[in-house]
Amino acid sequence: MPLLQGNLKGRDLLSLKDYTPEEINQILNLADELKASHKEGNQSSLLQGKTLGMIFQKPSTRTRVSFEVAMFQLGGHGLHLSAADLQLGRGETISDTGKVLSRYLDGLMIRTFAQKDVEELAESADIPVINGLTDLLHPCQILADLQTVREHKGELKGLKLTYLGDGNNVCHSLLYGCAKMGMHISVASPQNYLPAPHIVEEASSMASETGGSVAILLSPLEAVQDADVVVTDVWASMGQEAEQKERLQTFAPYQVNTDLIKRAKPDYIFMHCLPAHRGEEVSAEIIDGPHAVVLDEAENRLHAQKAVLALLMGY
Ligand code: CP
Ligand code: NVA
Numbered sequence: 001m002p003l004l005q006g007n008l009k010g011r012d013l014l015s016l017k018d019y020t021p022e023e024i025n026q027i028l029n030l031a032d033e034l035k036a037s038h039k040e041g042n043q044s045s046l047l048q049g050k051t052l053g054m055i056f057q058k059p060s061t062r063t064r065v066s067f068e069v070a071m072f073q074l075g076g077h078g079l080h081l082s083a084a085d086l087q088l089g090r091g092e093t094i095s096d097t098g099k100v101l102s103r104y105l106d107g108l109m110i111r112t113f114a115q116k117d118v119e120e121l122a123e124s125a126d127i128p129v130i131n132g133l134t135d136l137l138h139p140c141q142i143l144a145d146l147q148t149v150r151e152h153k154g155e156l157k158g159l160k161l162t163y164l165g166d167g168n169n170v171c172h173s174l175l176y177g178c179a180k181m182g183m184h185i186s187v188a189s190p191q192n193y194l195p196a197p198h199i200v201e202e203a204s205s206m207a208s209e210t211g212g213s214v215a216i217l218l219s220p221l222e223a224v225q226d227a228d229v230v231v232t233d234v235w236a237s238m239g240q241e242a243e244q245k246e247r248l249q250t251f252a253p254y255q256v257n258t259d260l261i262k263r264a265k266p267d268y269i270f271m272h273c274l275p276a277h278r279g280e281e282v283s284a285e286i287i288d289g290p291h292a293v294v295l296d297e298a299e300n301r302l303h304a305q306k307a308v309l310a311l312l313m314g315y
Helices: 021-037 062-073 093-103 113-122 138-152 169-178 197-210 220-224 243-254 294-313
Strands: 052-056 079-081 107-111 127-130 158-163 184-188 213-215 227-231 267-270
Touching: 021 138, 021 169, 021 294, 052 062, 052 184, 062 079, 062 107, 062 294, 093 113, 093 243, 107 113, 107 197, 107 294, 113 127, 127 138, 127 294, 138 169, 138 227, 138 267, 138 294, 158 169, 169 184, 169 243, 184 220, 213 220, 267 294
Parallel strands: 052 079, 052 107, 107 127, 158 184, 158 227, 184 213, 227 267
Antiparallel strands: none
């Protein structure tokens, strides 16, 4: 498989910031190829005999199942490591955990709170470390999103993607991903919930090299104008449950609904990483309507991650 050739072997995936547009394209191309091959009924042994440890310090449906199935479909094994069952929860250091697990495993996926914990794990581990979501970033989600946009729109460069709502982990990784791929991303969030300035700055500088652009706005109406892709996410992320009520009011004007979406292009697609709250960030009519591609997006977590695992952990 020529798509497996390259320099990704042994690399971590902590942020899309660390990947070039060519490397992201390589992942997306392999993801498409592995998806097609699996649908044809072919078996794969790309990761035969390899084990991925998966540390979860937050809940998950899609990330847990798609990584475990990805390892199985590539001939390897995914080992679920709940934080509650690890000595990590009793004060063993991240560094010792990373060093020890490197003696058993061939790769580590971690979902946690602080991005610096994932970075510390990657520094101490001798094996590839993959970010399965932090408070700051969600790179694996955005690889699946880019694969999904490409499938439905045929290309990425030049498309306008609008993200409405909280300037959170998904928004941050979308900023990097869209900027790297030459897309035009416009984000609209309430004043106190805008994406982190350093990420906006980095994404803007990436976009200036790829022909893309980054616009950060307060007005959802302005942001969604002529969008090819409309994306939203929950208004309160994992760990922010106490703020849920207050956020409901602040974010109400940012709901993706029939009224707002009229401003997007007639052939827009709607994406949401899920889990979704119908009646909050998106109306049921939109997420369950004909423009929504959320199930393709969820499915592509599997294919995009198979590509990442094969490239980072393969023989
Ligand atoms: N989109 C996503 O990461 O879903 P989970 O929280 O279910 O893994
Ligand atoms: N922003 C959400 C994404 C869930 C997949 C969260 O962090 O909870």
